[in-house]
Amino acid sequence: MDMKVKICGITNRNDLKKIEKLDYDKVGFINIERSKRNVSMNRINQLEQELNYKRSSTLVIEPDNAYDVILKSNRLKIYNIQLHSLSSFDIRYIKWINQYHNFENINITRAIGLKDKIDKSKKRELMDFSTKCDNILLDYVKDGLTGGTNTQIPIDTAIKASKIIKKANNHTEVSLAGGLNYEYLESIYDELKYFDRIDLNSGVEFEPGCKNITEIKKILKLFNN
Known part of the structure; x- marks a missing residue:
């Protein structure tokens, strides 16, 4: 299976240099204060x-506005931006980010939190952002928060979300996140064809920010194969 793999929540040079030798995408x-894997802009x-x-x-951030995104991404000269947002960040800001970013070909990922069901509001969110973003990351939402929950989205719900996204814009990539580890991925292997990328983080750690390289290699x- 041709599957792209993102390894998120890198906090130290030792893990990074080991990961760089692997076949990752x-x-x-993460530059989000509430995250256990938060690293400063200088450290990033x-x-x-x-x-x-x-x-x-x-660069994984939880911005309050478009200016915050532009400021941080321009400072670090990073082309890939992953947005987790619980504020008034909405669809209009995506256009502004693309317009005022200093670099060409910026790639924007919008994280969208899912639980057990997709209601009309969530379906609209999936459809709207799929037309403006390069990638939608599906993550489990817990207590209103996405990212680092170490909880898996029910696979049927994730597949339904992926189909909604692809129907709205077939060019938008879909990433599956949420406590992914080897055993779980092996058990849903046949269903992974509905996704373009998997996002590994909390499910491949000894402790927050310390990656289990052996587990990553197995995945x-x-x-x-």
Whole structure:
């Protein structure tokens, strides 16, 4: 199976250099204060400089407005932006980010939280952002928060969301996140054809921010067989 893999929540150079030797698609640096994997802008800059392939780095933020996104991404010269937002951040800001970002070909991912069911409001959110973003990341939402919950979305719900996104815009990539580990991915292997990318974070850690490289290698091997 041809599956892209993003490894998110990188906090240290040791993990980063080991991961860089693997067949990954993207790595993610989280700059969200509530996250257990939060790293400062200065630290992200230091880690990002260690990468041989700079375009694989992703800045994960929870912005209050479009200006916050533009300011941080321009400062770090990162092309991939992943947006987690619980404020008034809405569809209009995506256009402004693309317009005022200093770089061409910026890639925008919008994280959308799911639980057990997709109501009309959630369906509209999936459809609207699929027409404006390059990638939609489906993550489990817990207590109003997405990211780092170590909880899996019911796979039938995730597949339904992916189909809604692809119907609205077939060019938008769909990433599956939420406590993904080897055992779970192996059990839903046949259903992964509905997604373009998996996002590994809390499910492949010894502790928050400390990656289990052996577990990551097992997952990568799963898709290379």
